Amino acid sequence: MTLPAAPARSGPLRATLVVPGSKSATARGYLLAALADAPSVLTGVLDARDTRLMRAALQTLGAQFTDLGPDTVRVTPPVTFTAGDIEVGLAGTLMRFLPPLAALAQGPSRFDGDAEARLRPVAPLLDGLRQAGVRIEHPEALPFIVHGAGAVRGGTVRIDASASSQFISGLLLSGARFAEGLDLAHTGATLPSRPHIALTVAMLRERGVTIENTPGQDRWHVAPGPIGARDVTIEPDLINAATFLAAPLVAGGSVTTAWPEHTVQAADTVLSVLTALGGEVTRSPGEVTVTGTGRVSAAELDLSEASELTCIAAALLALADAPGSIRGVGHVRGHETDRLAALETELNALGGRLAQTADGLRIAPATLGAGVFHTCADHRMAHAGALLSLAVDGLSLDDLNCTTKTLPDFPGLWATLVGVA
Incomplete structure (x- = not known):
């Protein structure tokens, strides 16, 4: 038809x-609120398939969501994250942003999604997690399993993110919660969609995370520490x-x-x-x-x-x-x-x-x-x-x-x- x-x-x-509201900002806002040190209220959030899947996945991992209005939600982070099965649909944000958070849980989290999602690149992100001390089963593509150990070592990570800036953003978003923080560098050719990385960095800094990026260099240093709760309004x-x-x-x-x-x-x-x-x-x-x-x-x-x-x-x-x-x-x-x-x-x-x-x-x-x-x-x-x-x-x-x-x-x-x- x-x-x-x-x-x-x-x-x-x-x-x-x-x-x-922005899908990119809603996805990052939800994830950072789940990682934060207290509850956050997000206003103007997008209600669409990708963001519903993000919300459901974070609930599986232990975060609580309370609707306060048509586009307003309170996100309460868990004391500890719980492992579980994660459905990513066709969303690159889920398959690339959530594995680092799942690594903070205790136990295995299996990621899978739509048939088309199994063709989308994710290996560089998973290789970065491996360098940070996380064990991954089937790290080439969906479906894969992140074996969380309750903590992530972090430290030096070098990846080729020329296929997607989301590989960089995914690691940066959780990097402050790694024991050694994160020293992340892109080693490949042209890095695409830099404004999306700038959005990630800005939202982290708004929440008190110390993150440094030398101008002209595709390298970021995230200091270990808490991610502060913040009430925000999502842009269109x-x-x-x-x-x-x-x-x-x-x-x-x-x-x-x-x-x-x-x-x-x-x-x-x-x-x-x-x-x-x-x-x-x-x-x-x-x-x-x-x-x-x-x-x-x-x-x-x-x-x-x-x-x-x-x-x-x-x-x-x-x-x-x-x-x-x-x-x-x-x-x-x-x-x-x-x-x-x-x-x-x-x-x-x-x-x-x-x-x-x-x-x-x-x-x-x-x-x-x-x-x-x-x-x-x-x-x-x-x-x-x-x-x-x-x-x-x-x-x-x-x-x-x-x-x-x-x-x-x-x-x-x-x-x-x-x-x-």
Whole structure:
């Protein structure tokens, strides 16, 4: 069964949307609250598949969650962590953030998830844990078992995190609870998605953790010590917001969303990409508006700082009237699906002219036609398909349920966007 990507619209867009909290900040907030020295209250948390799985996993490991409102929760850390079976779904945050915490429990914790998750890289993270003194069974991929001993030695760890910045964040998040802290260095080629590491470091420092990073060096030193409890408000997810803000570039009109004044999310990259593709960005206190003419400008995009934009950027460039390219995103071949291969296959099936490069895509002008856009169980692919539906009559998506991974009411927000909600 196929599903329409978007309801019909008439005229340019005129919408103001409220995008839910950041998945990245919610996941880190939950985990740090479980590791903290007292209860914490988190407001504005995202309620989506990934964050529900994170919450369930932390409960398995001993943390307590008390709902105080629709998007507010109190997290009470356990006195000691308990081992158990962990379901990660398709979430990289779970399979890479939780093993270091599970190593602090006493006993074995088995990690497994969706079939697609078994293809996602995790070995460098598990090798880092091994260097820190943790025993791992089947450390190549899911399913694997972390044998917790109630404590982790920590110390010097050297890993290649070129496939995912989450390998770095996963170790940093629990590093202060290791007996010797953590001296962590990236030894490989280009480190992707640095703003996500910056988010991890900022959230640790907010909780009193001493963490040092020499400018220009991919090395971090985390001092051993407590992680302080902190009541926080989670920012809106700016990558999810980008999907809606990109719509005027395709359909014309304007879209406004909440936008934090100060953030460690990749805000500047998001807005610069939308500008490069033809959007007019207007900032005002607490929000941003993007206006478009319905014409996409071709651009040469470096998305190494915000690779989560790859799918919507490719969809937009497929609608441009001149050649464009995306680079710095070779690692997204190991995301929920091989995003570069999926984009090449799906867009070319509609008449597009995409070709993969070593670290991205080359995209030539083409006229896209009707057909089914396959999302490959990937929420970012679904977002790309929805944008394409604004320009391509007769386009449908095979699955919208995958959008619940990070944005549970994507269909409702999209209906509001096009003015039929």
